Every structure is written in C-alpha cells, then in structure tokens.
Amino acid sequence: MDLHILDHRLRVTSICKNGLVNFTHPLIKLIFLRKRTRCKFFSLTETPENFTVVLDEEGFKELQPSEHLQVEGSVWLPLNVISNGNASSSSQAVGVTKIAKSVIAPLAQQHVSVFMLSTYQTDFILVREKDLAVVIHTLEEEFNIYREVGGEYSAVLSQDVRNGFQKNGKEAPQPTVHPVLIPPNQFCVMSLDPDTLPAIATTLIDVLFYSSSPKEGALPSQDLDCIKFFSFSLIDGYVSLVMDTEAQRQFPADLLFTSSSGELWRMVRIGGQPLGFDECGIVAQISQPLADSDISAYYISTFSFDHALVPEEDIVSVTEMLQQHRKEPAC
C-alpha cells in the first residue's frame, strides 16, 4: 500500500460557541467563495463544546486573532493511505478500521499523537510536522511513502528524514481508557457536487451559524439526549458532510448523496474530559477492537473530544466491546 504525505500545512483551531458571530465573515468565504481564497483544506466541526476548524495556512490567515479563537501550537500534516486498486483485502470494512493495524497502532506505539479526520471520500491522519521523521520510520516497512510537493509525488526514504528520530521511547504506553458516550442520534456521511454547494448555501449557513438561536414557531428539540454534531469539509475540491438525520431533513434530498442509500451511523464519543492533543493511543483504543471485528468506522477528532461513527446495526456489539474493554484495560 502507498502512504501519501499531502502538501497541506494545517492548523487545528477552536472557536468558542459565542464567538462564532465574529468569524462568520471569514468562514463563509472559506466555505462558499473558493475563488476568493487560496485555502485548499478546510474542515469545520460543531460539537456541544465549540467549533473545531482545521485548515491550511492560507485559510488560517483569514482568521483574525481573537479571545474567541484557540490555536493548537503545531503545524500538522495530513497523511492518506491509498489502497492500490489490485490489492486483495479480506476486510469489507471502510474508514479507520482499514488502517487500524497498519497505521494507527504503530504510531500509537511510537507515542505519535494523531488527529483523525474521516470524510466521505477518505480518512486523513494528521500528524505533527515535528513527528514526521518518526512517522516515516515507523510506517516505511508497511508502506511505500510519497510526499506531495506542488502536485507531484516523490518517494520518501527514512534516511532522508532521520533527523529527530529516536526521540520517542520504544515501549508501548499504558493507555488511559476514556469513558465513552453513545448518544441516540443517527448520523449520515454525505457528499455533494461542489458545483451544487450554492444550492444548499442558505440551509448550510442556517445550520452552521444560526442553529443555536430558536426559529420562529419552532418547537425545542424533543430529544434532550441527542448530541449536537455537524461536520463540513471542503478539501481539494471535495465536499463532505456529517450530520444527524434531524439536520439532514433540512437539506434538499436530491443534492446530497451517501455511498448507499439509507446508510445510518451511530456515534461513540470518546472522553469524559477534554482529551488535549498530547495523549497517544486514543484512536488505537477504539479502532483496534473495531478492526478485530471488521466493523467499519469513520473517526473525527475535534479540539476537545474524539468521535467514532459505526454502522447502526453494529452499535450493540460495539457498546458491549467497549464495556468489556473498560473492565479489562489490557495492553
């Protein structure tokens, strides 16, 4: 398999809930007005805590420093696993499950923090730029590694980047087993033709920027246990949307599409307390047992918590698996 180190230098930021009004202008530009910006990697995820915005340095320039904006200090690079067309795989699963053993587990063992961003199209594994040497050394046995520079890919060898390697210890860390929350919402992972983005603009703007204020005449949501989670990304021209079925009903049904109609996902939110960015092995903790059972999963990290999405029909077995895991937090 091939591993691509993509040509985006990313920042991971968080806008607090009541600060969003101050960022409406740059965010609308980044989402809808591609001609006005050089940003090529943009992701916005609303959770109950805040808005996580991951974007490249061109996009980051659009965000004015503010008391409402938190910025993680590192530059992050997105990795992308390319399944070679002919490679036969015993697994039918998609998402992080496919890369759990080959990428996630080895990086966790090397104490490399990862920030995951699954989209409709693919799964981005974000690693800190300063960890790149360790990442390459760790993954080069399993992968042919290519680095994208200006649209061209060139092979990367470990000796090219040996500086900085060996800094991380070798022994596997004892991972914290974080509590998980499994809200009742059903989620969809969708895409649309970027040319039809204008057609959903007012709905998307409404959902992203105004959903916290009540609609005239609208009843408050009946289901208080549902979690607010909405993710939009526009990466290299591809749009991906993750939303629950209640939000989905607001969009025109003919424009958004899923890989197979009616595919619904349930969420496992990881972390009782905000997770921070330095702990390693959180993704591995969830993705390993899913991989063992060959259960598909999308995985979206945010500034405070991690979120795995698993097929609705597997949520009972995943719940049991995670309960078992908490009782016996082995290795």
Added chain:
Amino acid sequence: MDLHILDHRLRVTSICKNGLVNFTHPLIKLIFLRKRTRCKFFSLTETPENFTVVLDEEGFKELQPSEHLQVEGSVWLPLNVISNGNASSSSQAVGVTKIAKSVIAPLAQQHVSVFMLSTYQTDFILVREKDLAVVIHTLEEEFNIYREVGGEYSAVLSQDVRNGFQKNGKEAPQPTVHPVLIPPNQFCVMSLDPDTLPAIATTLIDVLFYSSSPKEGALPSQDLDCIKFFSFSLIDGYVSLVMDTEAQRQFPADLLFTSSSGELWRMVRIGGQPLGFDECGIVAQISQPLADSDISAYYISTFSFDHALVPEEDIVSVTEMLQQHRKEPAC
C-alpha cells in the same frame, strides 16, 4: 389617491466600510433567514462611503452597538402612495416623478425632511415620526390617508393628530442647490421571487460582503469613474435589487427580472458633501424638474448622499436640465 402610513417603525443606520465584517452575521440573517427574524422591512445600500441599512425595530435589535455603526436618532415611518386603479393619469412616468408635485413638493414647503427609498415594487417616502402631524395636515387635501395597524387600515383625519402641528414655518425655504455627479455606470432595477433568493445566495453574499477584496485572478475594474452602488431590499416579503450591469452579469440571468427587458438607468448622485438628514427640499429639487418633463425616476437616499436613477435615454436632457438649474437656482 390614497396615502398609506405603513406599520413599520424604521431606523436609518450606517455601517462603515471596514466594519462590515462585524455585521456579516446579523445581515445574512436579515437577508436570507426570514424564519429566524421578525424583521419585515430591511434595506441595505452600498455606496463608496458606507453601507446604509434601513430596517424596522425588530431588525434593528439584531445590530449590536459598535463604533462601526452610526444610527440616525429618529424613528422614521414609511408612507406609500396608492394610485387607485381607475384614476386616469396623464403621466406615463414611474417612481418619484409621479409623487413629485403631490407629496414631495408640499412636504418640502413645510420643512419636512424626507428619506426616499424607491424599490422595484413601489416608492417609500420615509418621514420622521415626530413630523407625522405636519405630514398629515399637509397631505390630507390631496389624499385619503390611512394608517396601517396590525394589517388593518383605518382612515386618519388631521384633527386626530393636531398635536405638534404649526411648529414648522410656512414660508418656502431657499433650497441649497447641491452639485451632482453623473457616473458612467448603467443600472438595472430588478426583482426576484423571494422563494428563489436561496438560489442567488452565494452570489449576493459575494457581491455584498466580499466585493472589496480582489478575486483570485480577477483584473481590477477598468473604468475608474464607475461608482460602487448596490441596493438590496426585502420589504414585506418583496425583494428589490438595484445594481449596475457589471454586478448584474454575476447573477444567473433567468432568476432576476426587470419590468421590461433591457431597461437601463443612469444615476444622478446629489451632494458634493454628505447631505445630513435635516435639510429639506433635496428630493424636490430633482423630482420637480423631472416631473415637469415627465421623466421617470427612482430615488434612493442613503446616509451620506441621495441618488436619482433616470432612464438612460433621458440622461442628456436631465444633465442639461440640472446644469440650467444650477445656473438659476430659482424659487
């Protein structure tokens, strides 16, 4: 003819150019998300100086006080002349020309300041609430006057509102003759079905909120004498747009409509210095000679200057008329 005093209490405000980013959130709500606001009267006009926003008190609540926001101190009420269907009129002209002699001139003579807002659908004559008694007394000979309250219209008689009358003097003021500017842009006055507003959302957002920043690869405007002027209004569910032909080209041609295809207008901007709100007779100065020549005109007041739009084919005679007027500032 009937005169309606509409049930909107309006504020006239101005947002400075570099303060617009701070008002993107409330303005987008007021323009596109009607379900989220009780605002029923909203108008936004960009000029080279600023953004004039006229809106009712429900809309005004959305605008946070800021150093970037100037608010005229008065409450303004919109008047609307209803041409009774059967009344024969010798004039074929539309816009302020039709009301120049019956409304504009008498109010100017009574020292009543007016703020004009022509739209695709009609012409609103805004007067200060405190001037209402004078307005009614002045216009009741010519009009049956009705006041709208909660959607119902009831006849208004002068004795009902006699308080406050006679404060203004009787003699006609000597009007200042303001310099005028006639930029080369050609303007269109358009409307669209409010249900199709979402379809032009990204274009309208781009033009209104991002047009001052250069587009990637776009050439700077060739014609430096062209004036920036763009007006959007959403009043009682009706949309009106005034823009030049360069802005118009950015919109899909099939959604916006004009009263007759290809109708183009030229602008007469009134005022070398900002006009303020207290001088009377400015609209009268322009609309009287237009009425004498039966030339149609839209008229849009803004925070700093007034703007008359006249048919392209009449601009030469209007220019000569105004030059004549400056030489002999009679009456």
